[in-house]
Amino acid sequence: MARSLPVHTPATTRVVALVGNPNTGKSTIFAALTGMRQRIGNYPGITVEKRTGTVSDPERNLQLEILDLPGTYSLSVHADDEAVVLDALLGTHGMGPRPDVIVAVVDASNLRRNLFFTTQVLELGQPVVVALNMIDIAERAGMNIDVSALAKELGVPVVPIVASKGNGIDGLRDAIAQSTTSQPSSRCQSFPDCVCAELDGLCASLAASGDGESAVSSRAEAIQTLLSPGGYHESRLVERCGLGLAEELAERRDRISAAGESIVEVEAQVRYAWIDRVLPGVVSHVKRSHKSGSEIADRFLTHRVIGLIVFIVLMGGCFQSIYAWTTPLMNGIDATFGVLSDVISGIMPTGALRSLVVNGILAGIGSVLVFLPQILVLFFFLAILEDCGYMARAAFLLDRWMALLGLNGKSFFPLLSSFACAVPGILATRSIESRRDRMVTIMIAPLMSCSARLPVYALLIAAFVPPTQLLGGVISLQALTLLAMYSVGAIVAIPIALLLKKTILKGKPQSFLLELPTYKWPSPRTVFVRVYEQGREFCVTAGTIIFAVTVVIWALGYYPRPASIAADHQTQRDAITAQFHASTTASDMPTEQHDELHAAYEEQISHIDQSEAGAYLRQSILGRTGKFFEPIVRPLGWDWRVGTGVIAAFAAREVLVATLGTIYNLGDDQDETSAGLREQMKAATWEDGTPVFNLAVALSIMVFFALCCQCAATLAVIQRETQSWQWPVLAFTYMTGLAYVAALATYQITIRLT
Amino acid sequence: MPCVRNYVTTKPIQLSALSMGENATVVEITAGEAAAKRLADLGFVRGGHVEMLRTGRPCLVRIGTACIGLGRELQEVILINRNDTNGRAKRLSGETT
Numbered sequence: 001m002a003r004s005l006p007v008h009t010p011a012t013t014r015v016v017a018l019v020g021n022p023n024t025g026k027s028t029i030f031a032a033l034t035g036m037r038q039r040i041g042n043y044p045g046i047t048v049e050k051r052t053g054t055v056s057d058p059e060r061n062l063q064l065e066i067l068d069l070p071g072t073y074s075l076s077v078h079a080d081d082e083a084v085v086l087d088a089l090l091g092t093h094g095m096g097p098r099p100d101v102i103v104a105v106v107d108a109s110n111l112r113r114n115l116f117f118t119t120q121v122l123e124l125g126q127p128v129v130v131a132l133n134m135i136d137i138a139e140r141a142g143m144n145i146d147v148s149a150l151a152k153e154l155g156v157p158v159v160p161i162v163a164s165k166g167n168g169i170d171g172l173r174d175a176i177a178q179s180t181t182s183q184p185s186s187r188c189q190s191f192p193d194c195v196c197a198e199l200d201g202l203c204a205s206l207a208a209s210g211d212g213e214s215a216v217s218s219r220a221e222a223i224q225t226l227l228s229p230g231g232y233h234e235s236r237l238v239e240r241c242g243l244g245l246a247e248e249l250a251e252r253r254d255r256i257s258a259a260g261e262s263i264v265e266v267e268a269q270v271r272y273a274w275i276d277r278v279l280p281g282v283v284s285h286v287k288r289s290h291k292s293g294s295e296i297a298d299r300f301l302t303h304r305v306i307g308l309i310v311f312i313v314l315m316g317g318c319f320q321s322i323y324a325w326t327t328p329l330m331n332g333i334d335a336t337f338g339v340l341s342d343v344i345s346g347i348m349p350t351g352a353l354r355s356l357v358v359n360g361i362l363a364g365i366g367s368v369l370v371f372l373p374q375i376l377v378l379f380f381f382l383a384i385l386e387d388c389g390y391m392a393r394a395a396f397l398l399d400r401w402m403a404l405l406g407l408n409g410k411s412f413f414p415l416l417s418s419f420a421c422a423v424p425g426i427l428a429t430r431s432i433e434s435r436r437d438r439m440v441t442i443m444i445a446p447l448m449s450c451s452a453r454l455p456v457y458a459l460l461i462a463a464f465v466p467p468t469q470l471l472g473g474v475i476s477l478q479a480l481t482l483l484a485m486y487s488v489g490a491i492v493a494i495p496i497a498l499l500l501k502k503t504i505l506k507g508k509p510q511s512f513l514l515e516l517p518t519y520k521w522p523s524p525r526t527v528f529v530r531v532y533e534q535g536r537e538f539c540v541t542a543g544t545i546i547f548a549v550t551v552v553i554w555a556l557g558y559y560p561r562p563a564s565i566a567a568d569h570q571t572q573r574d575a576i577t578a579q580f581h582a583s584t585t586a587s588d589m590p591t592e593q594h595d596e597l598h599a600a601y602e603e604q605i606s607h608i609d610q611s612e613a614g615a616y617l618r619q620s621i622l623g624r625t626g627k628f629f630e631p632i633v634r635p636l637g638w639d640w641r642v643g644t645g646v647i648a649a650f651a652a653r654e655v656l657v658a659t660l661g662t663i664y665n666l667g668d669d670q671d672e673t674s675a676g677l678r679e680q681m682k683a684a685t686w687e688d689g690t691p692v693f694n695l696a697v698a699l700s701i702m703v704f705f706a707l708c709c710q711c712a713a714t715l716a717v718i719q720r721e722t723q724s725w726q727w728p729v730l731a732f733t734y735m736t737g738l739a740y741v742a743a744l745a746t747y748q749i750t751i752r753l754t
Numbered sequence: 755m756p757c758v759r760n761y762v763t764t765k766p767i768q769l770s771a772l773s774m775g776e777n778a779t780v781v782e783i784t785a786g787e788a789a790a791k792r793l794a795d796l797g798f799v800r801g802g803h804v805e806m807l808r809t810g811r812p813c814l815v816r817i818g819t820a821c822i823g824l825g826r827e828l829q830e831v832i833l834i835n836r837n838d839t840n841g842r843a844k845r846l847s848g849e850t851t
Contacts (some may be wrong), residue, residue: 014794073795073796074791074792074794074795076791076795076850077791078788109819110818110819110820110821112797112818112820113796113797113817113818113820116795116797227791228787228791229787229788229791230787230788231788231791263787264783264790264791264794265783265794265800266797267794267795268794268797269794269799269800272797272799272802294821295807298808298814298821300809302808302814303808304810314770318762346777392823395823396812396814396823399811399812399823399825400810400811400812403811408825409812409823409825434790489784511789511824511825511826511827511828512812512823512825512827512828513792513796513823513824513828514812514822514823515796515820515821515822515823516821516822516823517821518816518821533815535761644850657761
């Protein structure tokens, strides 16, 4: 059994950075290489966080640490997410060590534009492997690429792959492992003499300042510093070397301009000229079909009228499906939790512990988990639209509408992501170049109806909006209400954005500039991973934060339990029991009459039980706090229970449903089978017996949730991204105020109309 | 490379003046430094060939093999010469037959 293992020296770790233009399938390659679950975006800015994964190669005794970086078109930095790429490649600004190997991912069907960035990367002086992705798409477009000729021209290994199908990934892994042992190769472009002289001069003065960068990367850095005025490199180097450098740069640029070269264009001219010289020997065109499928699709999908209609129909279809597909599943989950709590009620003795498990934990978590199917379907649609390339078209179409907000189409990505969750939405704003545009987008992103609001809408719509079919059964009133709730935030965002643009964030919107990637079939793997990750995250939240809040809410609603309440009700119970026994002692009583009396007795007892539970809840800390706040929420049509739920939901929105589940269960007759939160809410009454909930109250709660910033995570991420407390405080204040006023208006208007 | 058949064009026009399906050669970028650098890196350099795929704000142009959407301000800063409508535009993308 004991087999002696060969003695190994510890594996050498190599850092591998994945870089490339947006939409080249970098993240798919990353997932294929590492097998790590990873979210894949079809637009710049989605993979803004540092993502690493490890691959071990026991044969070569290597450990590859792979770093996935945001997509970028150039090393000259224009947006925050591009700065991350640069820092990671140069090993600056706390991004860890310089990578040992750089993998430049290249879209084979768009070789010319992709090679621009590749030539920049080659000059960094690190070993480079080119991953030539999507060769299948290039071949379909009639391009034939001579891989060895390309490798010869670039001077680095080129590996053809189709990442979506996993083809060529092994070859890429081998090439990465081999190149770590080979010498760094570099191929620098020859700039015009006047530029070369200035670059050499700048390199020399940078070397003299002695910041320890290797000579080759200094040259790459010198190019970006000298030829990108006002850019990230310049400000960074000036920060490091002092203002003398700024003057030196100005002088050098003046000399280049005097020699007749354009500072900002010369780099592109030199690189594209080289690419255009090389490409004819690499790419041969078999026969270019007249129009590709992508072009034909874009004739309609980017059309101002047809495209917009398609977009609206698509979105409407998504919302309708969220409703239509998930109802049976949700009923199933509901029923499962009902059975579960019945079973537990049956086996556990009455007391605090059973109340905690049944009314606290099961009721709370069950009422949130029931919405998992809807969240999965929402993310399923978002993932498909993203992966096939449609999102960029949507941004293109909506640019003119975003102009109404004083923003450009690029803000559409973060705002659309915010419909799933504001946190990734706010992170995605890093791809917006203009700071003012970015701040406005961050401030309105939490208004987009995120998936955490969905449980609240779903619960209230199912309970209080009639399922009337409209337009001959095309769409139901319920789906329409859901669509309306999703639109409320987006519509309110318009005046808010305009107001911000007119006051504290004055400025012209940045002009739209965006590449529309070739359409492709969404990869099932990518879609699955995305849906799985979001589902897992939702369950983790349900299992941690919501669990904790539920238990706290349960405790606040359960304690204190004054003995007087129990004694009072026991006296009543005893009296009724005595009365019942007295009236049934007559031996000649017919059985029917006895049964009738017994039923009446049972009913009276159950009334007393309910009133006891209600008395306990009103006496509890939760009840008293809720009662205290009731005057504030009363004008919105809410009773103290809703008010308490809303207050608890300021940590995270989903908590409302869980809290209501707990509160209504506590106030319920505990021996009764759980009828589901929906039924309990329908049965809830004010003290005078009128029902608490009606359409007006439901709408008022939904509008409040649509507009209120009830999310600690969002506020924290705004603070982190803006590096100030001013913005999260502003977001919280304006949204809460807005939510209250809008909910008040909704209730007061609806109650008068119905 | 100097354009031999320069007689068709006279004065450079803005990109926004192109009609759908027309080809043109970039003559000059008059944008500010940051925007000009960004455009240049994407391939909008002197001598680059563009094709107007859809006019409007934003418009959709093809440069090389890439499809790029451009807002109004950027269309105004890209100055171009309309290519001879009879002669097929020679692309820089290596697609030259």
